Amino acid sequence: MAIRNIREIGDPILEKNCKEVKEITPRIRELVEDxxxxxxxxxxxxxxxxxxxxxxxxxxxDVTGEDPYILINPKIIETDGEQTGPEGCLSIPGKSGIVxxxxxxxxxxxxxxxxxYEIEGDELLARAICHELDHLDGHLYVEKVEGELHDxxxxxxxxxx
Ligand code: ZN
Numbered sequence: 001m002a003i004r005n006i007r008e009i010g011d012p013i014l015e016k017n018c019k020e021v022k023e024i025t026p027r028i029r030e031l032v033e034d035x036x037x038x039x040x041x042x043x044x045x046x047x048x049x050x051x052x053x054x055x056x057x058x059x060x061x062d063v064t065g066e067d068p069y070i071l072i073n074p075k076i077i078e079t080d081g082e083q084t085g086p087e088g089c090l091s092i093p094g095k096s097g098i099v100x101x102x103x104x105x106x107x108x109x110x111x112x113x114x115x116x117y118e119i120e121g122d123e124l125l126a127r128a129i130c131h132e133l134d135h136l137d138g139h140l141y142v143e144k145v146e147g148e149l150h151d152x153x154x155x156x157x158x159x160x161x
Pocket of ligand 1 (some may be wrong): 089131161
């Protein structure tokens with residue numbers, strides 16, 4: 001278990017395309033464990049591997065704090081509707097902006113045993129899936145923000161992605 005350093009906006013690694021994971025090695029297992037630890041430590045609801053400096057298509061998401069999803073080589077396969085609301089990012093600390101995302105998202109991904117599964121969600125989960133998968137293609141939510149970024153004072157229990 002280890003907390004990794006979260007890369008922040010301006011770091012070129014956040015703008016790069018991530019590579020597919022071919023097999024689960026002990027290093028990948030360790031990375032995923034560390035990503036979960038790092039996400040929980042930072043009070044985040046999601047974290048993508050490039051945010052800890054690793055250019056691999058791996059994402060962790062947990063919107064409830066007790067239901068972690070590990071998404072390896074994830075792909076969005078279905079979206080529906082629209083939601084507009086505030087979004088934040090652990091790589092852009094202290095800021096938030098309004099972003100429109102699909103209201104409902106279905107994705108497929110491999111789990112830590114390289115078993116293919118589907119993840120489906122609304123509201124925050126749908127938003128988190130879109131946000132984290134964008135990271136794997138080098139995109140940050142600021143590209144999609146409507147209006148200005150706002151300063152946020154992080155409250156106890158508040159969530160960032
Ligand atoms: Zn983010």
